[in-house]
Amino acid sequence: MVFPEMDFEIFIQMLILGVGVDLTTLVSVLVACANIGSLSLGRALHAFGVKASFSGEVVFNNTLLDMYSKCGNLNGATEVFVKMGETTIVSWTSIIATYVREGLYDDAIGLFDEMQSNCVRPYIYTVTSIVHACACSNSLDKGRDVHNYVINNSLVLNFPVANALINMYTKCGSMEEPRLVFSRIPAKDVVSWNMMIGGYLQNSLPNGALELFPDIVKQLKPHDITMACVLSACAGLAALDKGREILMWI
Ligand SMILES: *[C@@H]1O[C@H](CO)[C@@H](O)[C@H](O)[C@H]1NC(C)=O
Numbered sequence: 001m002v003f004p005e006m007d008f009e010i011f012i013q014m015l016i017l018g019v020g021v022d023l024t025t026l027v028s029v030l031v032a033c034a035n036i037g038s039l040s041l042g043r044a045l046h047a048f049g050v051k052a053s054f055s056g057e058v059v060f061n062n063t064l065l066d067m068y069s070k071c072g073n074l075n076g077a078t079e080v081f082v083k084m085g086e087t088t089i090v091s092w093t094s095i096i097a098t099y100v101r102e103g104l105y106d107d108a109i110g111l112f113d114e115m116q117s118n119c120v121r122p123y124i125y126t127v128t129s130i131v132h133a134c135a136c137s138n139s140l141d142k143g144r145d146v147h148n149y150v151i152n153n154s155l156v157l158n159f160p161v162a163n164a165l166i167n168m169y170t171k172c173g174s175m176e177e178p179r180l181v182f183s184r185i186p187a188k189d190v191v192s193w194n195m196m197i198g199g200y201l202q203n204s205l206p207n208g209a210l211e212l213f214p215d216i217v218k219q220l221k222p223h224d225i226t227m228a229c230v231l232s233a234c235a236g237l238a239a240l241d242k243g244r245e246i247l248m249w250i
């Protein structure tokens with residue numbers, strides 16, 4: 001994290017010297033304020049920005065929304081969002097992430113639908129956060145919709161979203177679909193492997209976890225968690241021979 005104090009100091013000096021504070025400066029001070037989570041300072045900067053007539057700038061509103069969100073002020077963030085004349089994908093992503101962070105998963109999912117009816121094309125980051133909401137609220141059908149949306153819109157299946165999908169499916173008790181997602185990730189990372197293995201174990205399918213292990217050995221240096229998971233899968237199976245076999249691969 002950038003140490004934010006310098007920004008504030010420069011900002012205050014500019015005010016004292018009567019130097020006109022421009023939008024870029026105010027935005028960077030708001031960002032710094034969000035990072036330290038100071039709501040009272042954020043409110044003062046908000047008032048200052050309105051007085052300085054920055055409300056016409058969508059970037060000002062987006063930064064305010066983010067500031068309220070990071071300061072944990074849901075009402076403030078919602079109010080900024082609702083009053084925005086012009087919204088961008090940044091605004092939608094930010095308000096959706098805010099609702100997800102506050103545990104308001106259904107509302108977040110509702111906002112995602114609304115965003116689509118407004119024909120706003122999501123970032124992959126928006127998708128990641130909505131898939132997370134589906135996982136936390138056990139909404140398998142909605143999660144599948146979002147997955148189809150990713151496919152239909154040819155959004156690139158990068159790690160965060162692929163891992164979020166795997167996590168969502170496994171949490172919702174479905175192991176066929178994450179297997180498909182998993183097989184389409186070109187170079188899997190440790191997190192994906194662990195999620196697949198963890199998913200099989202959570203869903204009482206230890207054999208599935210064991211079947212992945214030869215590929216893990218080929219593709220990456222086994223991770224501690226993976227090892228723990230696989231060994232507990234062996235324990236679950238009481239497959240001592242299998243356990244010995246795995247220990248010999250390491
Ligand atoms: C920013 O928000 C204010 C209300 O908070 C609104 O009046 C203004 O139109 C918004 N600006 C844009 C560009 O949407």
Ligand SMILES: *[C@@H]1O[C@H](CO)[C@@H](O)[C@H](O)[C@H]1NC(C)=O
Nearest residue numbers: 144145146147148149150152
């Ligand atoms: C994806 O495309 C299929 C076939 O074109 C369509 O039936 C489905 O409704 C679409 N789903 C989403 C979520 O966009």
